[in-house]
Amino acid sequence: MSNIQNKSDVILIGAGVMSATLGSLLKELAPEWEIKVFEKLANAGEESTNEWNNAGTGHSALCELNYTSEKSDGSIDISKAIKINEQFQVSRQFWSYLVNSNLIRNPQDFIKPIPHMSLVQGEKNVTFLKKRFKALSNNPLFQGMEFSDDHEKLTEWIPLIMEGRTLNEPIAATKIDSGTDVNFGALTRMLFEHLKSKNVEINYKHSVEDIKRTSDGLWELKVWNMDTGNIERHTAKFVFIGGGGGSLPLLQKTGIPESKHIGGFPVSGLFMVCNNPEVVAQHHAKVYGKAKVGAPPMSVPHLDTRYIDNKKTLLFGPFAGFSPKFLKTGSNFDLIGSVKTNNVLTMLAAGVKEMALTKYLIQQVMLSNEKRMEELREFIPNAQSEDWGIVVAGQRVQVIKDTEAGGKGTLQFGTEVISAADGSIAALLGASPGASTAVHVMLEVLEKCFPQHFEEWESKIIEMIPSYGVSLVENPELFQEIYTSTAQTLGLSEKELVYS
Numbered sequence: 001m002s003n004i005q006n007k008s009d010v011i012l013i014g015a016g017v018m019s020a021t022l023g024s025l026l027k028e029l030a031p032e033w034e035i036k037v038f039e040k041l042a043n044a045g046e047e048s049t050n051e052w053n054n055a056g057t058g059h060s061a062l063c064e065l066n067y068t069s070e071k072s073d074g075s076i077d078i079s080k081a082i083k084i085n086e087q088f089q090v091s092r093q094f095w096s097y098l099v100n101s102n103l104i105r106n107p108q109d110f111i112k113p114i115p116h117m118s119l120v121q122g123e124k125n126v127t128f129l130k131k132r133f134k135a136l137s138n139n140p141l142f143q144g145m146e147f148s149d150d151h152e153k154l155t156e157w158i159p160l161i162m163e164g165r166t167l168n169e170p171i172a173a174t175k176i177d178s179g180t181d182v183n184f185g186a187l188t189r190m191l192f193e194h195l196k197s198k199n200v201e202i203n204y205k206h207s208v209e210d211i212k213r214t215s216d217g218l219w220e221l222k223v224w225n226m227d228t229g230n231i232e233r234h235t236a237k238f239v240f241i242g243g244g245g246g247s248l249p250l251l252q253k254t255g256i257p258e259s260k261h262i263g264g265f266p267v268s269g270l271f272m273v274c275n276n277p278e279v280v281a282q283h284h285a286k287v288y289g290k291a292k293v294g295a296p297p298m299s300v301p302h303l304d305t306r307y308i309d310n311k312k313t314l315l316f317g318p319f320a321g322f323s324p325k326f327l328k329t330g331s332n333f334d335l336i337g338s339v340k341t342n343n344v345l346t347m348l349a350a351g352v353k354e355m356a357l358t359k360y361l362i363q364q365v366m367l368s369n370e371k372r373m374e375e376l377r378e379f380i381p382n383a384q385s386e387d388w389g390i391v392v393a394g395q396r397v398q399v400i401k402d403t404e405a406g407g408k409g410t411l412q413f414g415t416e417v418i419s420a421a422d423g424s425i426a427a428l429l430g431a432s433p434g435a436s437t438a439v440h441v442m443l444e445v446l447e448k449c450f451p452q453h454f455e456e457w458e459s460k461i462i463e464m465i466p467s468y469g470v471s472l473v474e475n476p477e478l479f480q481e482i483y484t485s486t487a488q489t490l491g492l493s494e495k496e497l498v499y500s
Contacts, residue, residue, distance in 0.1 A: 006036075006232065006233070006234045006235070007218075007234075007235050007236070008034040008035065008036045008201075008234065008235075008236045009030075009033040009034045009035065009236060009237055009238065010023075010026060010033055010034070010035045010036070010236055010237070010238045010239075010240070011035075011036050011037075011038065011219070011221060011234060011236040011238070011239045011240070012035065012036070012037045012038070012239075012240050012242060013037075013038055013208050013221075013239065013240065013241045013242060013243050013247075013250060014037075014038075014039060014047075014241070014242040014243035014244060014246070014247070015037055015039035015041070015043075015044040015045065015046075015188070015192060015202065015204070016044075016045055016047060016048060016049040016188060016242055016243075016244055017045065017049045017184050017187065017188045017191075017435045017438050018240075018242035018428050018435075018438055018441070018442065019037060019240065019242040020044065020045075020187075020188045020191035020192055020195070021094075021191065021438040021439055021442045022240055022242065022442040022445060022446075023035055023037065023191070023195045023200055024094075024098065024103075024191050024194060024195060025094075025439075025442055025443070025446065025464075026446075027195065027198045027200065028460060028464060029446075029453070029457045029460055029461070030453070030457075031198070034201075035195070035200045035201070036200070036201045036202075036203065036234065036236070037192075037195070037200060037201065037202045037203060038203050038206040038207075038208050038221070038223055038234075039202070039203065039204050039205075039206065040205065040206065040207040040208075040226065040329075041204065041205070041329065042204050042205055043189075043204065044188050044189050044192040044202075044204075045184070045185040045188035045189055045192075046185075046329075047244045047245075047246075047327055047328055047329065047394060047395075048244040048245070048328075048394040048395070048396070048431075048434070048435075049184050049185055049188045049244075049435060050184075050185045050394065051183045051184065051185035051186065051306075051308050052185075052308070052391055052393070053328065053393050053394030054184060054393065054394060054434075054435065055286075055302065055304060055315075055318070056181050056182055056183060056184070056304065056306050056307075056308075057116075057179075057180075057181070057182070057286055057302075057304065057436070058088060058091075058111070058179065058180030058181065058182045058436055059084060059088060059434075059436035059437070060084060060085045060088035060089075060116075060179070060180075060436070061080070061081035061082075061084040061085045062085075062116035062142065062145070062176045062178070062179050063116035063117055063118045063174070063176070063179065063286060063287070063288040063302075064118075064288055064300065065118055065120075065129075065132070065288060065289075065290050065291075065300065066291065066300055067080045067081045067084055068080070068081050068132050068135070068136070070128060070131070074131070075131075075135075076128075076131050076132050076134075076135040078132075078135050078136055078139065081136065081142075082139065082141060082473050084436075084437065085141045085142070086141070086467075086471070086472050086473065087436070087437040087439075087440040087441075088436050088437060089141075089467060089472055089479070089482060089483070089486075090437075090439045090440045090443070090465055090467065090468075091436060091437065091438060091439040091440065092482075092483075092486040092490065093439075093464070093465045093466060093467060093482060093486055094439040094464055094465055095107065095111070095187075095439075095486075095490060096485065096486040096489040096490055097463070097464040097465070098191075098194070099489050099490065100489055103194050104190045104191065104193075104194055105190075107489070107490045107491055108491045109183070109186050109190070109310070110182060110183045110184075110186040110187040110190065111180055111181070111182050111183070111187075111490050111491075111492065112180065112181045112307050112491075112492075113177070113178070113179070113180060113181075113492045114179050114180060114181040114284070114285060114286055114305055115157075115175055115176065115177045115179055115284065115285040115286070116175075116176050116178075116179030116285070116286050116288075117157065117158065117173050117174060117175045117176075117285050117286065117287045117288070118132075118173060118174045118287075118288050118289075119158070119161070119171070119172075119173045119287050119288070119289050119379075120171070120172055120173075120289065120290055121169055121170065121171045122169055122170060123169070123170050125172075125290060126149060126170045126171070126172040129147070129172050129173075129174060130147060130149075130172065132174070133145060133147040133174050136174075139473065140472075140473060140476035140479055140480075141472065141473055141479065142176065144176055144177065144178055145174055145175070145176040146174065146175045146176070147172065147173075147174050148172065148173060148175075149170060149171065149172035149173075151167060151171075154171065154172075154173055157173060157175055157285070158173065158283070158285060158287060159282055159283075160279065160282040160283040160380055161283070161287065161303070161379055161380060163381065163382055164381040164382040165381050166381075173287075175285070178483075178487075178492075179285075179286060180492065181286065181304070181305065181306055181307055182435070182436065183307065183308065184435040203223075203225075205225070205226040205227050206223050206224070206225055206226065206232075207223065207224045207226060208221050208222070208223055208224075208243075208250060209222045209223065209224050209231075210222040210253055211239065211241075211250060211253045211254050211425075212253070212254075212255070213254075213255070214235060217424070218235040218236065218237060219235065219236055219237075219238075219239045219254075219424065219425055220233055220234070220235045221233070221234045221235070221236075221239070237424065238423075238424055238425070238449060238450075239424070239425045239426075240425075240426050240427070240428075240445065241425070241426070241427035241428070242427075242428050243327075244326075244327060244394075244395075244397075245264070245266060245325075245326035245327045245330065245334075245395045245396065245397040246326055246327050246330065247397075247427045247428060247429055248262070248263075248264040248326065248338055248397060248427075248429060249326065249334065249337065249338055250427070251418060251427040251429070252338065252340060254420075254425055256420045256421075256425065257421075258418050258419065258420060258421070259418065259427075260342040260343065261342055261343050261346050261401065261402055262343060262346070262399065262400065262401050262418070262429070263338060263339070263343045263346050263347040263350065263399075263400035263401070263409075264326065264335075264338055264397040264398065264399065264400060264429070265350065265354070265397065265398045265400055265411060266322070266323060266324060266325060266326055266334065266335055266395055266396070266397050266398075267320055267321070267322065267361065267395070267396045267397075267398060268320070268321040268322060268323040268325075268392075268393070268395055268396075269317065269318040269319065269320055269321065269392075269393035269394065269395075269396070270317060270318065270319040270321065270372075270390055270391070270392055270393060271315045271316065271317035271318055271319075271390070271391050271393050272315065272316040272317055272319075272372060272376055272388045272389070272390060272391075273313060273314070273315050273388065273389050273390070273391045274313065274314035274315075274316075274387055274388055275387060275388070275389055276384075276387035279314065279387050280305075280312055280313060280314045281312075283303065283305055283314055284305050285303075285305060286302060286303075286304045286305060287302060287303045287304075287379070288300055288301075288302040289301045289302065289378075289379070299318060299319075299320045299360075299364075301316070301317070301318075301375065301378075301379065302316070302317070303315075303316050303379045303380070304316070315391075316376050316379060316380075316388075317393070318393055319364055319367060319372060319375075320360070320361055320364045321361060321364050321365045322358075322361040322362070322365055323395065324336065325395055326338070326395060326397050327395055328392070328394055328395050330395065343400075345408065345409075346400055346401065346402055346408060346409045347400060347409065348409065349402075349407070349408040349409025350400045350409035350410070350411055351409070352409070353409055353410070353411070354411055357411070369385065369390075370385070372390075373385050373388070376388065396431040397429070397430075397431070398411055398412060398413060398430065398431060399411075399412040399416050399429045399430045400412070412430060413430075413431070414430055414431075415428060415429070415430040415431065415434055415437070415441055416428070416429045416430045417429075417441060417444055417445055417448065419445070419448045419449055423448055423449035423450065423451070424449070426445050426448065426449050428441065428445075439465070443461070443465075443468070466478075466482060467479075467482055
């Protein structure tokens with residue numbers, strides 16, 4: 001067993017979309033910095049980032065009903081939808097910069113235009129969707145959205161969903177053609193190829209076993225080289241933990257105060273995948289429904305046109321489940337191993353609070369194939385069992401923390417950056433909207449961890465992301481300009497946006 005000692009400026013743990021994005025930003029802002037990446041799997045983007053492990057939706061709140069809530073006075077709160085849409089525009093701008101700079105090529109290999117739709121049934125839900133449509137369509141970020149409760153129009157939009165449907169209750173949908181399908185696995189592989197060409201050292205089959213602070217203020221990583229069996233020691237001034245579900249256990253090893261009183265709740269998922277090309281050809285949209293009463297936000301059912309390996313396919317789900325693993329390739333001891341003296345009360349409080357969620361997950365685990373087909377038939381009445389198979393999706397670890405609003409042991413459903421007070425180490429925890437907002441989130445990491453560099457970096461950041469520091473919803477002309485230019489660069493049609 002040898003102990004190899006290595007120093008660098010930045011270490012990125014995990015070869016997913018977050019590390020790929022942060023590395024790509026840093027190489028533009030500080031090209032002279034030495035960056036190393038450690039990934040325990042054999043390739044980039046194999047866990048949550050992999051195209052079969054997520055929904056591939058360019059999350060911009062065009063169709064996701066859980067980003068717009070109904071207030072007590074009956075009005076619709078669209079503030080979260082605006083926030084997520086603006087964050088996705090930041091990603092589009094950075095990807096466009098990379099394409100225009102010839103740092104990545106062939107954007108059609110990772111992003112394609114696809115209509116985003118919301119679909120509801122029942123008088124109450126139709127009323128909600130109509131109010132949501134009015135609130136969003138008056139906003140410059142959502143112009144081009146259409147609403148219909150007309151059966152003929154809906155049959156034109158979603159023939160597969162409308163065929164064979166008994167129309168015994170109201171049904172309505174919104175449609176906006178400016179949505180996207182994003183292959184985050186393909187994008188991540190492109191970004192790591194780019195980083196490799198910029199002399200970033202990418203180490204696959206290297207597992208980070210421990211992280212500790214050295215006497216001179218650096219972070220030392222104990223890394224197991226899985227090919228040779230050697231233990232290596234690597235030090236860096238800054239470490240980013242971007243290991244998906246595996247980030248929490250590594251964050252806990254750092255011992256920083258910010259890592260205390262935080263837990264994780266793992267949720268697994270399944271998608272049904274259509275293996276009949278004739279059925280796949282009849283549907284062209286991402287159609288999001290409404291989560292059932294008692295179901296968590298990540299379980300919103302949706303029927304998605306996807307492009308994977310340049311092949312059109314159709315997925316339905318997700319079906320939630322429970323596994324104690326924090327990663328798809330993780331250990332059954334991940335959950336119990338994450339319980340520490342500083343977070344045990346937080347975890348227990350969450351357990352008491354989330355009994356309904358636990359019951360829901362158990363019910364989902366127990367679903368038979370025929371029960372899953374019944375749920376699919378709520379979307380596609382004529383669905384045939386022989387046309388559909390199952391694919392196991394990625395693991396998601398939802399953050400549990402103590403909050404003012406929710407009290408002790410509150411389950412969080414977003415993404416969260418946890419960083420040391422001195423900015424020397426940061427970790428990304430949480431799930432949706434995740435990859436879609438990677439550029440925004442990694443800029444947040446840079447702002448938190450490198451405030452001393454921001455004055456010199458700002459002009460370059462604005463070159464890469466022209467809307468940086470500006471509210472697009474308050475500057476509709478800038479939004480139109482940015483939207484049109486990014487659509488052109490990324491090969492997306494801009495004809496859908498009709499401005500008044």
